[in-house]
Amino acid sequence: MLKNAQTKKASLYRMVMPKHTCPFGLKSKDLLEREGFDVEDHHLKSREETDAFKRKHNVDTTPQIFIGEERIGGHDELLEYLGKQDPDADGTSYQPIIALFSVAALLALAFAWVALPTIFTWQTLGWFISISMVLLGLQKLKDIESFSTMFLNYDLLAKRWVRYSYIYPFVETGAGVLMTAKILPWASIPGALFIGTVGAVSVFKAVYVDKRELKCACVGGDSNVPLGFISLTENLMMVGMALVMTITMLN
Template identity: 30%
Template sequence: MTHTYTVTGMTCNNCKASVEKALEALEDITSVTVNLEQSEATISMSKHLTTQQLQEALPNKYQITEKPKTQNVFASSNLIEEEQSDLKQLFPLFLIFGYITVAAILLNYNPWNGSSFMLDFMGLFYIVFSFFKLLDLKGFPESFKMYDPLAKVFPAYGWIYPFLELALGVLFLMRIQIPLALIITVVILGITTIGVTKTLLDKKAIQCACLGTALKLPMTKATFIENTIMLIMAVWMLIKIYS
């Protein structure tokens, strides 16, 4: 069962992440989607929880009230609109991914060097993605630990991660300690991909922190594909180096 609630008291992405985290911690909650602009929370639950139970899970600064149900005559139409909305939200991710790919190709097309292309791609990927994370360094750790297993256990990892990406980007672009950078890439993206996979399998509607919190991106298969491409490149390069 899914219900929509009005949540007051939220003023920033940190508030949004705090509300999502508090509600998702409840045993019978299966997914939580918070819309900061509309001050709404859409909550799916396996067992009905009262508004009072939800309120008790939230910090005192937030107030939650259930919105009245309205009959949805155009359910299928709304589903199509929701899918289109997700694609629209993901457009910045596709655009950035395209720019990185084209830039890496232009740097290596004459003469073509596949290995150099992959190193430049990974370097640009890390530099660009760390930039967006650093735009809201306070908000990123809260969103990141919603799905990254290591960030959940060690919250400080969420603060370090953008700088780790920046360092890896420099190593790849400058061709410094490439084997070490590849191994770190396999480890950190492998951990994140496990968290992304679990989130997708649990069908939780949460915000993806791949571009920080500056751009509101939903967690979708695109996030899984993005991480998988980087992992394949890193593993391929390691095989070439040590074979």
Template identity: 55%
Template sequence: MTKKATLYRMETSNHICPFGLKSKDLLKRSGYSIEDQKLTTREETDNFKQQYQVETTPQVFIKDERIGGYDQLRDYLGKEPAGQQGMSYAPVIAIFAVSLLLSFVFTLSFTGFDGLSSFSISLLELFVALSMTILAIQKLQDLEQFSNSFITYDLLAMKAVRYAYIYPFLEAYAGIGMIANLPAYTVAPVSLFIGIVGAISVFKAVYIDKRKLKCACAGGNNKVPLGFISLTENLFMITAGVWMFIR
């Protein structure tokens, strides 16, 4: 027997509700035959809400029972809640993973398969530089949000708030400088400075003060917990600075 569902969703010339499309896709993948009722004007949408005493669309009906919106539909079908729930290292892990893959591909394009055994150092250098640069981009997307999180645990930013606005530019400069192979004395001090200050700040907040904070490492809008992976970003910068001087 075919499973049937009725979906009321907003689709006007100016707006297509994303959750309506997601609800439709989820129903289709779950084997439902869908009666797709589009609400094509604001007036039509408002009348629908008033009729069924609901505040939002889309609304899904199955067996003449109102299930609700997209989140309620997921729950009805036994699906996990959509999106990131609570704190997660996923944003930082994604950045590190993509940076590593890019480093491998870029290095391989210069050395070829014959150089696979000898490019480990250059691959590691590129990985650190790309990670720093991408993390800086995440911060630069919204400096205000980044600064709001950063000044809650960075020891220098607590004393000099403007440092929170400068930090992402310094991190981007250090990463780009490594990729561009700029002289060590122009890049290494920056990498060492922000890395050491950051590492001390994170270590104090997490391991001494035992504070449970959101890390600003992947931008202020991410829900990344302040912890070991956050500390890794700073250790990368310290290692990069030391290596540039040694090299």
């Protein structure tokens, strides 16, 4: 943590070259200025100059931040020094899924604003679920290999039939698109019901029966979202959507 609002002067050494400006150097400068520091901004303008700086201070990376006579380190160390980051944090975060569901909710409200007499209806909820499916599927499709690798850690069907981990994102995205458009229910309902049921059972077993601590592949293979309630909710939403659409069709 920052000690006693000392000096409030900082020295920053960062790469600013004709073809490369270090992004973490820019972030560090912005953070220091927002925290009220007077920043001495030293540019390392060539690879030779950067290497010489590293040798002089016996460091492996830049940027490097000094506050007073103390070398703080790079951008991550600066975040810790200023109390912006917990050094003991395990890296897990719900931020990606919160952002995704927030956008899905706003899109559902936008659809309802245009198409319905009032925005708060069951149809709006249905669009929220189907749009969430599309966005979640898109996150998986952007890197199917990474998704499938993480998915194989816990999905019961994928462990028996690996190709299912490659098919899943297409089924989720496709079912979401069809449900949003309210077309071809004979294709969307079985697809959503099947992958949602298998997914819910798999997550429940991994988290609540086997007590495993895993990352969820729900927002792609690079996710730091913990496998748990959110993952179970994703699958139960698909199951619920499929059942409601089936009941609606029968009536």
